[in-house]
Amino acid sequence: xxxxxxxxxxxxxxxxxxxxxxxxxxxxxxxxxxxxxxxxxxxxxxxxxxxxxxxxxxxxxxxxxxxxxxxxxxxxxxxxxxxxxxxxxxxxxxxxxxxxxxxxxxxxxxxxxxxxxxxxxxxxxxxxxxxxxxxxxxxxxxxxxxxxxxxxxxxxxxxxxxxxxxxxxxxxxxxxxxxxxxxxxxxxxxxxxxxxxxxxxxxxxxxxxxxxxxxxxxxxxxxxxxxxxxxxxxxxxxxxxxxxxxxxxxxxxxxxxxxxxxxxxxxxxxxxxxxxxxxxxxxxxxxxxxxxxxxxxxxxxxxxxxxxxxxxxxxxxxxxxxxxxxxxxxxxxxxxxxxxxxxxxxxxxxxxxxxxxxxxxxxxxxxxxxxxxxxxxxxxxx
Ligand code: MTE
Ligand code: MO
Numbered sequence: 209x210x211x212x213x214x215x216x217x218x219x220x221x222x223x224x225x226x227x228x229x230x231x232x233x234x235x236x237x238x239x240x241x242x243x244x245x246x247x248x249x250x251x252x253x254x255x256x257x258x259x260x261x262x263x264x265x266x267x268x269x270x271x272x273x274x275x276x277x278x279x280x281x282x283x284x285x286x287x288x289x290x291x292x293x294x295x296x297x298x299x300x301x302x303x304x305x306x307x308x309x310x311x312x313x314x315x316x317x318x319x320x321x322x323x324x325x326x327x328x329x330x331x332x333x334x335x336x337x338x339x340x341x342x343x344x345x346x347x348x349x350x351x352x353x354x355x356x357x358x359x360x361x362x363x364x365x366x367x368x369x370x371x372x373x374x375x376x377x378x379x380x381x382x383x384x385x386x387x388x389x390x391x392x393x394x395x396x397x398x399x400x401x402x403x404x405x406x407x408x409x410x411x412x413x414x415x416x417x418x419x420x421x422x423x424x425x426x427x428x429x430x431x432x433x434x435x436x437x438x439x440x441x442x443x444x445x446x447x448x449x450x451x452x453x454x455x456x457x458x459x460x461x462x463x464x465x466x467x468x469x470x471x472x473x474x475x476x477x478x479x480x481x482x483x484x485x486x487x488x489x490x491x492x493x494x495x496x497x498x499x500x501x502x503x504x505x506x507x508x509x510x511x512x513x514x515x516x517x518x519x520x521x522x523x524x525x526x527x528x529x530x531x532x533x534x535x536x537x538x539x540x541x542x543x544x545x546x547x548x549x550x551x552x553x554x555x556x557x558x559x560x561x562x563x564x565x566x567x568x569x570x571x572x573x574x575x576x577x578x579x580x581x582x583x584x585x586x587x588x589x590x
Contacts, residue, residue: 214395221248235321243325250297255359257394266279271421275341291329295531298461303320307571310567320463354418365430366430371421373407382402384400385399407457435455442573457490460557460579464551469585482537488555491528494533497509497556511536512535551586552583563580
């Protein structure tokens with residue numbers, strides 16, 4: 209069993225698949241803390257977790273004019289300044305289960321928890337590439353990443369990002385060796401993973417073995433034939449994967465973490481607190497979340513919490529570098545007379561991108577990019 213050396217996992221996780229291991233935290237835990245504890249951070253593995261010896265680990269870097277370069281973990285830690293970024297990771301398949309309710313899609317049936325927020329530390333990819341010989345004159349369009357996890361045929365996980373993002377001073381792309389102040393957990397890429405803030409989870413390659421600059425994107429299945437968006441009219445007989453670009457930045461997103469779907473609220477309480485998260489890709493900052501308690505007839509503006517609750521509202525992130533989600537909250541009087549409430553939320557980012565109101569018009573065969581207004585129905589008990 210290639211999965212027999214997978215690490216132990218937290219029992220609170222909701223498991224979507226055991227082998228490979230894929231799991232998400234329950235919604236109410238997600239909005240408990242601005243920084244998601246690593247143990248309950250969502251886990252998305254395509255393959256068995258590789259066992260990597262940090263003493264003999266070597267990161268290979270190819271495609272630079274001076275020839276290949278190799279770095280040990282100790283060199284990565286000592287030769288480059290340690291940079292820390294708080295960034296949210298979201299799987300392209302987050303909220304896929306809502307697409308499944310419209311029409312069957314292919315993929316893991318994620319709820320709203322294939323998203324989490326952590327503090328990552330490591331060397332900047334930019335610094336490492338420059339030390340390895342990158343100059344602005346280097347001819348390449350993409351930076352490819354290869355994981356050390358492999359399937360039975362020896363195929364490794366791979367993905368790529370545009371070179372422009374990798375070397376941008378404002379891109380904050382990390383070769384991370386720490387998550388939430390500790391060494392990376394096995395499930396999250398020990399000893400080194402790429403963190404590409406603002407970019408879909410799939411490009412944040414774990415157990416990083418190799419970096420290659422090239423004119424082409426990664427040839428991996430996950431870059432070429434997966435993690436792409438299509439029209440609702442495209443089906444498995446007509447899909448031409450070459451016709452759509454690989455997902456990089458993600459669209460604006462929000463969801464309700466509390467109250468839970470189908471739960472009961474007490475009329476005598478007089479009011480209701482709704483909580484959730486909101487985030488947008490590409491470093492765009494969420495500037496507003498609207499909440500409705502009456503199926504979208506009227507709306508109220510939620511309170512945004514950028515940082516830890518104890519610290520009060522966070523400072524505004526630099527323009528174009530809003531990598532972390534915002535937790536939000538609204539406490540409002542219970543609408544009179546209603547026996548059932550349809551609660552909805554929708555977020556707005558600083559480009560005034562907004563979420564679509566329903567799933568059907570954005571349905572796609574792989575069930576990615578699911579970001580319609582989130583809806584939760586609760587009963588009001590007298
Ligand atoms: N990297 C490797 N090597 N193998 C993988 O299976 N999964 C990707 C990405 N990096 C993956 C990987 C996907 S699809 C996502 S959403 C994120 O890792 C999930 O990161 P996490 O498990 O730390 O939450
Ligand atoms: Mo993913």
